[in-house]
Amino acid sequence: MSAGIPGIGLGGLFFVISALLMLVFEIVRTLQGRSSAERWRVVGYQSGLAAGIVFVTVGFLWLLELMVFSQVFRVEDVAASETSATRTGEQALVSAAELLPVSAAPILVTLVLLLAVLCSAEVLGWVVRWPAKARKTGG
Amino acid sequence: MTQAHRPPGTGMGTGLTVIVPAYNEAGVVAETIRSLQGQTAPPEEIIVVDDCSTDGTGDVARSFGVTVVRPPANTGSKAAAQTFALSRVRTPFAAAVDADTTLAPDALERLLSVMEDEEVGAACGFVVPRRVRSVWERGRYVEYLFAFSFYKQVQDYYGRPLISSGCLSVYRMEALLQNGGWSDRTMAEDMDLTWSFYRAGWKVRFVPEAFCYPIEPYNLAFMRKQLKRWSHGFVQNVRLHWKDVARTGYLRSVVAVAFWDATMAPLVYFLFLPLLSILVSPLFLIGYVIDAPAVLVPVLAGALRxxxxxxxxxxxxxFFVLRLLNAAMMLKAIFMELVLRRPFLVYEKGH
Structure with missing residues (x-):
């Protein structure tokens, strides 16, 4: 969500991940001697915000799970009714998904969507750049 | 011109000219000029483009000793009004400041400091609504606190702020002239210019310590006009620049995510959530505010500072009311621009 541009959380998750990755990039820059206290101040603040967002989101969803969802969506313990010997890999995956908290669904759906959008953007970037590269190499 | 004969609040040595496009802004332009003249790094010249106002905007500006230019006919857009003044600029830097926007006293100094890097073509600052009274102003206040405290600073770290804001930005004249000034081919000339700068290899910087205070739309009519420009402008810029954006690392991801998010938001708010809450469970109504705690973190952090x-x-x-309006306006813009292929091209002023 930028000002005037609506969103459903994809942007939020993208920038949380971007902010947390800043830590990794800045460690690399520090090891290469290209960082500074000023840069670390920015990185620390932004990754702190990102961590705060993750913390309150998980806390909020946990509360929802505890107070609302667990009362409404009672997930059967499918694992108990199956023996491990008869379960295929696919069934095991489904069982694992069913055991996840209901409140985790929005995060997982958003994460999958985000990955799909980012991959599509990378493919598009590659396609757009490809003709130019091919021309240069005579392809 | 000697120091003694220069108008008050104009400074030698900053290398900066400020352009203020104004159409019927007599009620607010005085405050803007005063804030420009009170800068710690005062501009060498302030040019107010009186775009054929009928309320005496030019006379008000002239009374402060600034340069006032008036095109022969109304230019029809902020972009064209700003470009009209460009030929008069003799300094290496130019700033565009909206006529209803005041600046913190050190805003220009802070923006100019990042322009010392010769690869930087534009720099923008932190925007905070000057008046926070109506529901629309309050929604925008929260939106800005969120975006400028978090998103924009992350974008700046990766070297790709999405927009150098139109209400206050400083530009390198070389970069501006290369681009032919501001274009009115889209309704979001600031986004157009920013993405054009990236294509040309210029850097754009966000300076969170440089504050400016525009007057935001205070009622639904004004807000709809502004959002109409912004939403159509965003879609128009994606259509216009998509190939260059796709070639630009990180910006590619930011725009892809923003476009997908903006497209899905109206469907989720106006179709999926209502249907699911009726057909499956009313609990799906929580979806309208499920991100409320997450949004609050950067907003409170920005507000505490x-x-x-x-x-x-x-x-x-x-904020949650404004978000629904944003989604409705975006849905209409996408439908008009991409489905009906009826671009919105007439600039409607509305703050």
Whole structure:
């Protein structure tokens, strides 16, 4: 969500991940001697915000799970009714998904969507750049 | 011109000219000029483009000793009004400041400091609504606190701020002239210019310590006009620049995510959530506010830095109202621009 541009959380998750990755990039820059206290101040603040967002989101969803969802969506313990010997890999995956908290669904759906959008953007970037590269190499 | 004969608040040595496009802004332009003349790094010249106002905007500006230019006919857009003044600029830097936007006293100095890097073509600052009273102003206040405290600073770290804001930006004249000034081919000339700068290899910087205070739309009519420009402008810029954006690392991801998010938001708010809440469970209504705690973190962090946590908390619910309006306007813009292929090209002023 930028000002005037609506969103459903994809942007939020993208920038949380971007902010947390800043830590990794800045460690690399520090090891290469290209960082500074000023840069670390920015990185620390932004990754702190990102961590705060993750913390309150998980806390909020946990509360929802505890107070609302667990009362409404009672997930059967499918694992108990199956023996491990008869379960295929696919069934095991489904069982694992069913055991996840209901409140985790929005995060997982958003994460999958985000990955799909980012991959599509990378493919598009590659396609757009490809003709130019091919021309240069005579392809 | 000697120091003694220069108009008050104009400084030698900053290398900066400020362009203020104004159409019927007599009620607010005085405050803007005063804030420009009170800068710690005062501009060498302030040019107010009186775009054929009928309310005496030019006379008000002239009374402050600034340069006032008036095109032969109304230019029809902010972009064209700003470009009209460009040929008069003799300094290496130019700033565009909206006629209803005041600046913190050190805003220009802070923006000019990053222009010392010769690869930087544009720099923008932190925008905070000057008046926070109506539900729309409050919604925008929260939106800005969120975006400028978090998103924009992350974008700046990766070297790709999405927009160098139109209400206050400093530009390198070389970069501006290369681009032919501001174009009115889209309704979001600031986004158009920013993405054109990236294509040309210029850097764009966001300076969070440089504050400016525009007057935001205070009622639904004005807000709809502004959002119409912004939403159509965003879609128009994606259509216009998509190939260059796709070639630009990180910006490619930011725009892809923003476009997908903006497209899906109206469907989720106006179709999926209502249907699911009726057909499956009313609990799906939680979807409208499920991100409320997450949004609150950067908003409160930004507000605490400004000493305004009370104002932010009081304004917070308005954000969710404005978000629905954003989604409705975006849906209409996408439908008009991409489905019906009827681009919105007439600039409607509305703050």
């Amino acid at each position: 400004r000493g305004e946590p009370g104002r932010a908390l009081l304004s917070y619910p308005a």
